[in-house]
Amino acid sequence: MSDRQIDWIKLQKALAIEVETGFRDIVGKQYRFSEFLCLNLGDPSTSLSLEHKRQCQELASRFAQYPGLELSDRQHLIAKTRHFILQVRQTSPNPEGLRVAETAVTGKIPVTKPLVAFDSEITPDRPLLYLPKVGARKADVLAKLGLQTVRDLLFYYPRDHIDYARQINISQLQAGETVTILGTVRRCTCFTSPKNKKLTILEIIIEDRSGKIRLSRFLAGDRYSHRGRQETIKRQYPPGAVVAASGLVENNKYGLTLKDPQIEVLGDRQDAIDSVTIGRIVPIYPLTEGIAAETIRQAVIEALPAAKRLRDPFPRAFREGYGLIPLKDAIANIHFPENHEIKQAARRRLVFDEFFYLQLGFLQRRNQLRQSQTAASLAPTGKLIEEFYNILPFQLTKAQQRVINDVLKDLQKPNPMNRLIQGDVGSGKTVVAVIAILIAIQSGYQAALMAPTEVLAEQHYRKLISWFNLLHLPVELLTGSTKTAKRREIHSQLQTGELPLLVGTHALIQETVNFAKLGFVVIDEQHRFGVKQRATLLAKGEAPHVLTMTATPIPRTLALTMHGDLDVSQIDELPPGRQAIQTSILSGKERSQAYDLMRREIAQGRQVYIVFPLVEESEKLDVRAAVAEHEQLAESIFPEFQVGLLHGRMTSAEKDEAITAFRDNITQILVATTVVEVGVDVPNATVMMIENAERFGLSQLHQLRGRVGRGHAKSFCLLMTGSKSQNAMERLKVLEQSQDGFFISEMDLRFRGPGEVLGTRQTGLADFALASLVEDGEVLEIARDAAEKVLMQDESLASFPLMQAELNARYEKLMGGAILT
Template structure:
């Protein structure tokens, strides 16, 4: 053994004896690296082994003990040494160098057939990433930042898009609003400092021989020159972004770019483009993925039985994993996307069906009250129930009487009166000696619910009020120790019937005498574990989940198939719809004048911005920066408050309370006021940069006004007078129906915002497009058919599928109600 390798072996064996405490070398193993490099070079150690050893020493001090143990054993294995402790061994066949197709001449080949020696492919799929060629420990750490830890993870690390080099546009054919990829050569670079700011503009002019295009970037002044140095004259780049007008010329603002790999040009093919992180380039990721696909994709066991693949008309998993990365044609790419999207929806549906079966087979206390008492409760309200409220209340009563725990999602548009359903249901439960809890995401929302419950259920002037005022309490982070102790005792002895609160309800050691009904408001703000913790405060309590976020039916059936669904799409009588107008940026002065007029009439206004400060994007108006301008120059005689997401929860609560108490005339805010805040005196919602919001989000913001008796107005101001953007926003002026807008949003922007509401607790949907209603229905029908035939997936042909469902749902967090 060469002397240098023998030294390394001895150091590593000593580190094993020291239980990987980084004490084999004084100062840490990385201190040995400078002296090690010359010896490795002098003794002619192979580049591959040298790279692995150097990466190991460089990353050792930053690694966890578990990672140190694994990497030490891997290096010793490469050096031919066996440690005395048990090791995880990898089948040598899976670690041998893959037999590549010529990557430079054909990127689109499918994976080669498995070699005779690769008899145990699963070892390769679960093996750590640094065992691939040219990926040492430090580069594996970069991949880890993208959630890629194993070779199997890399196969499922899908491209964010594909560029077809055979159909690229030339610059002379670009049109405004094109979102595309071009290939061009750097002609010139200019760095200029933005006046009065720690920002610089980097302008790069590129050409492809048919025309010129300007690329514009904003970077901190300290780093701008280093950034500009990437754009050397004559360098060929692949550039992706949106073509926009600037002083009569075409420009891309902050496009993504990479140096052109000449091999891609020679293939004239479809090239994957991956998400990146610091330390990784497209070339590095593509090389790693290509190795994984070439050697391992054909060895992945297909968890879907052949009968299901035939029924769904989808390709096998090996073909899908190959073609999603390096497709031969657009058709093979689409077939791969369809298979992988089907997998996600199908696994989601199976989990949802199991959830529902598990829930409905449990027993819960029945709550049935006499019709005359129901009539007394309804007649005691200060208004008549809408038809939608009556229908929903009937559905809830049926749940309470069923003997199984209620598990219902109540979707009600902004202002549709969901709170009264929660109040009436709580009344039924407490009249039969149960206790109820309502959990809200913020203290200010909890206070709103508390005031509503006192008004609806404990009105002393009403002879049939179901509760006394003292039986309804509020618990938030502001509650003092004495109040908390009193509340704890009252819940334990049953003298408190209804409690409203925030997460403090589950964090405190609170116990109930007989919790039978739980309401969770704005459910996407709570994680799976929080909902489960609340439920555990009782024995199978009835659960009502409320949201003011209209979710399209196709999406609701997919993501919430385990919940019974109630939709309240009717507004209370007398509620005036908010009048909405789209103004051009040049009409901003008119908007300011309208705000002043409303405030002179005793009302208040919101002005909402898409970003917190202009450092995020200099060309987007920003709350922090414009707050100063609005206060000093536009509304000098008015009080202008500021609310944004970087404030602490206490600071946000304080600002909202001050606004509600009319200490501010105008509240400048980011979207943190989107959900639930009730300021009846606010009559104007002015939204800057409206083109940056989805329709559903704009509707939520609009719902913060129009909650009083006065006519309210919503003003949408996009960044430019772009006719296409204004056409999209025009839908807001035509309807106040949140469900119509949600469907439109789904068509225009895709499912991103909606999916986020339900991702906690299971793997993200990375390939499924929720707009594909046919695929959703197909996956749901196939899942229901399979679930009917084999609900426990216990048949031998479904063994791999059972394992995949558990993996997809992360079974430790599978309570998704």
């Protein structure tokens, strides 16, 4: 057995790339993906346990068979491998598996020297005004970015870095690389551009032993156009002078050159480079108008000595257990790292911090909630529940039963339930919610169900009233469209306690809505509500039990950063009889085939959805719009059928009329916008055609696809696209290959990022300075584990005062001042 160390980071990157490219066994520079995994896992390091070595070799043998595996088997193998790597890193003394210089020999992570020595008396709390090279004018400029003190500046992380640290010969230059070259000036000219009198061009020919290169810098403004000024600039670069130049290599009409090069004259080739950009890994900071990049870089250099005075909240044993470098070293090296390895070590420490304090806050909040008391004491069994089970026309799935058991356990505790149910489209979340509602009602309490749209609230109401009528229980619907007289009647019945269940939209949180004894709240698609809206509804009872639901499967990383204070249950099984929906990507040339399929389905008594991304035509966007296309479809393409129209700008009465007509098969085709994404349940519909599918997110497309396949007939989803973009096609192929909402949401997160996956930016989504939910999922898992262990050791954090102080300082800022329900 070799004593070679496995590079877990490279393995993770390879796995991530394979997922992103559609499990195609991609070919790298030296090996195929499967060969690379097979070689690396087949020769594990001696530092692993015997069990981990065995698992390594087992996975290696599976990757040897990877080229012949089905897509689902490839997906399963990669998921299993990622889980194994996470396990190894959590149990390893150095969980990150960092391979930096000296690490394998000494076990220590090397720390680079920052640009300045740590010998200053500058403190983190000193105002920037008093830094020698900042002063009052620059301090006012930096204040535009919210930077007031040295501490603010130290924690103002770069958004990226450019690597000018790689020094090569001129003959080795390749377009697209960022490099530094060292050479001798052969010729220098400085002149006014013949095309623009306000533009001055500096041209320098540099030569080394391997070749020559022409570098150009463009100086804008009248001050450079005077001949005397141009001669002064030219004299800075005399023939024979040794210069260092850094920049991005690009091709122009003169051949290879450096774009916007940074140039410094050296005494000779042995001189050190003094520039803060040339020959270094250069930080790129978020800027605003009127602030130059160099202003921030120079200010950071002035502030860096104060990093040594930062008190690290993590004890040494804690840091070593999770492979983290000290805070002062992380801060110094996130700004001006000496090499990529130390930059990654610095970033990992600071990403860990962001995740750790978020999870610590979530878990503290959850523990406090578990210790609080609820007035609603609920009995999990009774005659009402038995009657409901008797009237159910179907058997519950094992997954539904498992989640019901989770809910029943919660309801028997003295503290309020706070549980999220995740489940794919059609997995049966509503039935679970109804059982919990009935438990509250039979215990003498009222319940409320809040949905984000009238369409979804109406759908819930229809389903509930069919069951509640058989149980002889009243239920009402309250939305913005409810008539005044009916609204008053509902308000009265709520206050007297006659009405046990109210379903509605945001109308439920109005001041005039008062419950006699609210004990249970269900919030559907909760990520569409603001934090204050959810809190307002809960305030209408005395610490009521809360069940939140989402049919938009949320990747675990996203769930932890949005719902880290909730208990989560997952319905990961569809009811029996649900068939896979045949999904196809079609171009405009194949439109006639799509229309033929629709005609065949309608001839058999089925119905069809056609979804468009816009209500009306837009001059800026070349997309097919619902209103205009509805006329075309009704008059020219399907004149023999009834074609309905549904979009968000219609009144509630018009929407209800359109949905009812489609539900009753009066209209065979429903042309709609994404208003049908949730809440429209027509089992007879078997075709979903989505126009301009590339404009939708994967999770949204999966939701729309879920409108069909709800009956017993075979169903179809047609993704129409005119896009030639490779990225767009790769995204849509995920829908063709998978029906798993959780896998699709993971891929959506990778392609589009968390803000887009959720549809709109939510106040409940943490705002990170460095951390990425796409790239740093494993660090998030480790940080969550660390936070749990800290609270198990000391729930009050009394023995970790620095952690508690840092938590207080960070948590509200990180969450935008909004604490989740």
